[in-house]
Amino acid sequence: MQKAKIKKILKRKNKLPIVCLTAYTTNVAKIADKYCDIILVGDSLGMVLYGMKTTRSVKIDTMILHAKAVKEVVKSSLVVFDMPYKTYTNKFIAYKNAKMVIKLTKCDAIKLEGGSNIAKTVNYLVKKGIPVLGHVGLLPQTSNNFKVKGKSITERKRILNDSIAISNSGAFAIIIECVVERLAREITKSIPIPTIGIGASRYCDGQILVTEDLVGLSNFSPKFVKRYENLNKSIEKSIKNYTKDVKMKRFPFIKNVYK
Numbered sequence: 001m002q003k004a005k006i007k008k009i010l011k012r013k014n015k016l017p018i019v020c021l022t023a024y025t026t027n028v029a030k031i032a033d034k035y036c037d038i039i040l041v042g043d044s045l046g047m048v049l050y051g052m053k054t055t056r057s058v059k060i061d062t063m064i065l066h067a068k069a070v071k072e073v074v075k076s077s078l079v080v081f082d083m084p085y086k087t088y089t090n091k092f093i094a095y096k097n098a099k100m101v102i103k104l105t106k107c108d109a110i111k112l113e114g115g116s117n118i119a120k121t122v123n124y125l126v127k128k129g130i131p132v133l134g135h136v137g138l139l140p141q142t143s144n145n146f147k148v149k150g151k152s153i154t155e156r157k158r159i160l161n162d163s164i165a166i167s168n169s170g171a172f173a174i175i176i177e178c179v180v181e182r183l184a185r186e187i188t189k190s191i192p193i194p195t196i197g198i199g200a201s202r203y204c205d206g207q208i209l210v211t212e213d214l215v216g217l218s219n220f221s222p223k224f225v226k227r228y229e230n231l232n233k234s235i236e237k238s239i240k241n242y243t244k245d246v247k248m249k250r251f252p253f254i255k256n257v258y259k
């Protein structure tokens with residue numbers, strides 16, 4: 001099942017774009033599963049759900065709770081577990097943790113941030129039977145600022161080499177975060193596995209966004225996010241109206257009362 005899903009994703013290179021979103025909860029996962037090829041239980045949940053400043057504070061146990069809940073309700077999408085900061089510092093630690101999270105959550109694959117520096121780890125995990133989704137470009141776990149990558153020739157070369165290293169290591173796809181368009185295009189042309197962009201242009205083989213950003217539930221709106229809704233506003237409106245109703249004794253209404 002998991003192998004068939006990954007095979008399907010691989011076949012989408014240069015074809016119909018791969019649709020991906022994050023989900024941390026069952027409510028969002030159930031909806032995303034109707035439309036997405038890949039659902040990522042991202043460590044961005046640290047900021048989006050828990051108000052943390054960076055993803056570096058996210059613990060593996062928190063990720064496991066959310067991933068378990070998501071995986072239980074997802075029927076068709078490939079579910080990817082985002083390995084948190086410092087849980088893959090070498091290939092043996094990475095394997096021990098990845099094996100544990102796959103066993104506990106039943107997720108289909110894991111995601112690791114990094115390039116040539118983690119290539120051996122990726123290769124080790126893949127050889128041990130754990131499918132890996134790569135992540136290059138802006139790396140939230142180790143980057144201190146939110147800045148577009150690949151503006152200089154040196155940086156472009158480094159990120160391209162990182163992508164090639166991850167692809168050669170056996171990853172089934174790679175996320176490219178926040179890079180200039182020409183670099184995303186060059187990476188996509190240079191590697192045989194699908195590229196999934198977040199702030200990395202239409203030249204990628206697929207796209208991913210944080211769901212809470214696209215529905216306007218987070219307060220994060222960089223240029224690369226398209227906001228389809230403003231849930232913050234809708235929730236505030238509902239809470240304001242509820243408050244008025246309670247205070248004016250309009251709620252509960254007759255139909256909300258048990259007789």
Ligand code: KIV
Nearest residue numbers: 022042043044082198
């Ligand atoms: O944690 C996350 O949600 C991610 C996406 C932004 C790709 O890594």
